[in-house]
Amino acid sequence: MEIAKLEPLVVLTGAGISAESGVPTFRAAEGLWRNYRAEELATPIAFHRDPHLVWEFYAWRRELIAACIPNQAHMFLTEIEKQISDFTLITQNVDGLHAAAGSRNIIEIHGSIWRMLCTSCGNRWDDRNIPLEKFPPLCPGCGEIARPDVVWFGETLDAYVIDRAFETVQRAHAILVIGTSGIVYPAAELPRIGKMHGAKLFEINTEETPISGIADQVYRSKATVGLQDWWADQQIK
Ligand code: NAD
Numbered sequence: 001m002e003i004a005k006l007e008p009l010v011v012l013t014g015a016g017i018s019a020e021s022g023v024p025t026f027r028a029a030e031g032l033w034r035n036y037r038a039e040e041l042a043t044p045i046a047f048h049r050d051p052h053l054v055w056e057f058y059a060w061r062r063e064l065i066a067a068c069i070p071n072q073a074h075m076f077l078t079e080i081e082k083q084i085s086d087f088t089l090i091t092q093n094v095d096g097l098h099a100a101a102g103s104r105n106i107i108e109i110h111g112s113i114w115r116m117l118c119t120s121c122g123n124r125w126d127d128r129n130i131p132l133e134k135f136p137p138l139c140p141g142c143g144e145i146a147r148p149d150v151v152w153f154g155e156t157l158d159a160y161v162i163d164r165a166f167e168t169v170q171r172a173h174a175i176l177v178i179g180t181s182g183i184v185y186p187a188a189e190l191p192r193i194g195k196m197h198g199a200k201l202f203e204i205n206t207e208e209t210p211i212s213g214i215a216d217q218v219y220r221s222k223a224t225v226g227l228q229d230w231w232a233d234q235q236i237k
Pocket residue numbers: 013014015016017018019020023024025026027028092093094095096110178179180181182183184204205206207209221222223224
């Protein structure tokens with residue numbers, strides 16, 4: 001069997017792809033922590049006001065995510081990557097599950113919950129300790145307080161990273177969007193820009209999103225099921 005012309009293929013994933021691994025999406029009820037919405041804690045203002053509170057939230061999320069493993073959708077993407085030579089995975093997720101599954105060409109546009117960033121000297125380092133060794137974590141270089149190296153609501157994305165993401169979608173032949181609400185910018189712009197540049201756009205999501213209306217084909221299903229169906233549809237018999 002042959003595969004339909006998909007290259008260059010870009011897959012854009014959001015919290016929905018990790019939902020079946022047990023990682024709550026931000027908009028799901030179980031994504032709430034002590035009745036705070038993520039938008040109230042995952043912000044520079046919240047961190048400035050109360051770094052302990054924000055770190056408690058992240059310590060909870062790190063523990064929760066550490067207990068999760070990649071699901072069939074994460075795994076299936078690694079198989080697709082083996083068959084498509086020009087393949088880029090752009091993820092909004094900070095959980096590290098794509099890397100854990102074995103995906104290789106990943107652009108983590110919102111950073112990683114497993115990386116620290118010093119608020120003073122800008123030092124970055126990996127930290128997978130559960131529980132955290134120090135609370136709140138401190139920079140090993142200068143001793144100042146660290147933050148999670150993730151992009152918070154109200155922050156701009158790393159210019160180099162987002163430029164790479166835009167370049168990639170602009171030359172894509174096909175874009176597959178999985179489990180993203182399509183309302184967090186500038187990530188939400190990526191499928192639209194790709195489509196404007198001629199890419200065929202596919203969406204897998206359990207719910208309707210702003211991307212659904214511009215997609216060439218929508219799979220209204222869970223990521224694991226939708227991805228298998230999409231791949232089967234790309235086989236030329
Ligand atoms: P979101 O929470 O706003 O939306 C999740 C989307 O996934 C929704 O559209 C929902 O309908 C869909 N969905 C839920 N379960 C699904 C399933 N099983 N299969 C397919 N689709 C499913 O997430 P977002 O759009 O990624 O934006 C939220 C921001 O929060 C992101 O920037 C991300 O960095 C961050 N976030 C990350 C994680 C993570 O790393 N796993 C989790 C929550 C939020």
